[in-house]
Amino acid sequence: MxxxxxxxxxxxxxxxxxxxxxxxxxxxxxxxxxxxxxxxxxxxxxxxxxxxxxxxxxxxxxxxxxxxxxxxxxxxxxxxxxxxxxxxxxxxxxxxxxxxxxxxxxxxxxxxxIVLIAPDDVYLVNEGSEGRRRFFDGIISQLDKIYLENLIQYNQALKLRNGLLKLYAERGSAVDWIAFESYDKLLSTLGDSIFKRRSAFIIEFSPVFQKYYHFLVENSESAEVQYNSELKGKTFSAGLMDVRPRDVALQRTNFGIHKDDYDFILGNEALKRYGSQGQQKSFVIAMKLAQFEILDLHKGFKxxxxxxxxxxxxxxxxxxxxxxxxxxxxxxxxxxxxxxxxxxxxxxxxxxxxxxxxxxxxxxxxxxxxxx
CATH class of the missing domain: 3.40.50.300 (P-loop containing nucleotide triphosphate hydrolases)
Incomplete structure (x- = not known):
């Protein structure tokens, strides 16, 4: 193309x-x-x-x-x-x-x-989890229409749930958790599906990324991207139940796939803390090149x-x-x-x-x- x-x-x-x-x-x-x-x-x-x-x-x-x-x-x-x-x-x-x-x-x-490689891409290493989620969501969404629709619906339901939490806080009244049941059920269903798709994708992505990283730096140091989610340890419904006091105090939802992150590891250490500028740039470019190859593979054109x-x-x-x-x-x-x-x-x-x-x-x- x-x-x-x-x-x-x-x-x-x-x-x-x-x-x-x-x-x-x-x-x-x-x-x-x-x-x-x-x-x-x-x-x-x-x-x-x-x-x-x-x-x-x-x-x-x-x-x-x-x-x-x-x-x-x-x-x-x-x-x-x-x-x-x-x-x-x-x-x-x-x-x-x-x-x-x-x-x-x-x-x-x-x-x-389209794959864009720009100077500011190092933000993926140095800034918060939102950018890293957006990067991987952007790749998966180009491959999987169901994933994209689930993500859109999840974010809409999350926004409504957070709005309801703020409404109770503004009124100064006790939270009626029955009013949250429809949102919690939708978030659980969609969140579980998104979590499974992200987990499967990182398995596909990792070896392609590692190939390009080793090509760019031409050495044997190990590099890895790890998907980190609270859903690895508990069900979505149980997680929502556990954080209810925090939800009320902070007026936002504190458990879910919107809290996921991706850890960038070089050797056995965090890239953000121990990687040089050159290593960080190589890491990010390798991720973008892996994005290119995976899109090429799934789409059948470059x-x-x-x-x-x-x-x-x-x-x-x-x-x-x-x-x-x-x-x-x-x-x-x-x-x-x-x-x-x-x-x-x-x-x-x-x-x-x-x-x-x-x-x-x-x-x-x-x-x-x-x-x-």
Whole structure:
């Protein structure tokens, strides 16, 4: 699968751009702040119905405008599909495939798999459990529609249950746990299913991740991702019962799969505490490469890979290892770099043709196209 063309209207710093891409390697060069990452974000948006870098759709609208529009044409073998998104202030987001509007955005997830590797990905190591859950949920949701629907319903039920806890606190009245029975039953059913799917997925994910980690660092140190859930020790219903006093005190639900985490282990120690910056970067890139391979395996075609300014963040050895994969393993690839001569030299070294675009304040021009 590859993105053939992209049309942007009022998306971030792009007022009106029509672009045609190479099915293999596309390099986006330009000064910092010129819009390279914004262009990657537009591609990401077409796959996930949301931005990778902005917390709301409104932040994606060009300043002073009231809407944005994105259109991408994807090609997979002989099949061509047009995906469009329109966001208007004060109106419902419209997302379409071949002019047919989705009634639920979740129906689109997984159709156009995209893997993004960005400098800030190290947050997966250093920040809280929410980001780690979101990473793995994002992969599983692209593979399993039932999992995605269960996750959406679980989060809705959790929000309602937490709202009820706050309502009792505001009233200052004793909690009537009978009023929670329907929420607790739904959370238990959905939570058990999500827990089982996460447990099964980590078994599939771990050896693929370990393969890439060892490839990137070329040494024998062990690296592992462990799925950590309270459901390993007790049933969901029993767990909810045990934390009722805390639920009342904190006005939120304190047991469930929304408390799960993933432990990153290097050797026998926590990566966050004992891993060097290089080890942490390698660990995260290996996870993203494992994500790529698993999506490729399940979908039967390669995802689009977005590499945002990562050559600045890697040492020469890791760059060389990653270039080996670029030459042999990936399909369509987008690379951003503030130094065109560096990327061109790296790609020439592995004898891989590329199309280079120059970006200057939201304007895109063809810089160089190599045919080999």
């Amino acid at each position: 590859h993105l053939e063309t992209l049309h942007l209207l009022s998306f971030k710093n792009y007022l009106d751009e029509n672009l045609r891409f190479s099915p293999r390697i596309n390099v986006l060069v330009g000064k910092n702040g010129s819009g390279k990452t914004n262009l990657l974000d537009a591609i990401y948006y077409l796959g996930f119905t949301k931005s990778a870098f902005s917390s709301s759709d409104q932040q994606c609208i060009t300043q002073g405008n009231s809407y944005f529009f994105i259109k991408g044409v994807f090609k997979n073998d002989s099949t061509t599909k047009e995906v469009t998104s329109t966001v208007q202030l004060g109106a419902k987001k419209i997302f379409r495939e071949d002019s047919l509007e989705y009634q639920k955005l979740s129906e689109h997830i997984g159709k156009y798999p 995802p689009i890979l977005l590499l945002d300014d990562i050559f600045d963040k890697l040492d020469d050895f890791r760059i060389a290892r990653l270039l080996e994969l670029i030459k042999s393993e990936f399909g369509q690839l987008f690379i951003t770099d503030a130094r065109p001569e560096r990327t061109r030299g790296l790609l020439n070294h592995i004898n891989v043709p590329s199309t280079v675009f120059n970006i200057d304040q939201g304007k895109v021009t063809l810089y160089e196209q190599q045919e080999k």
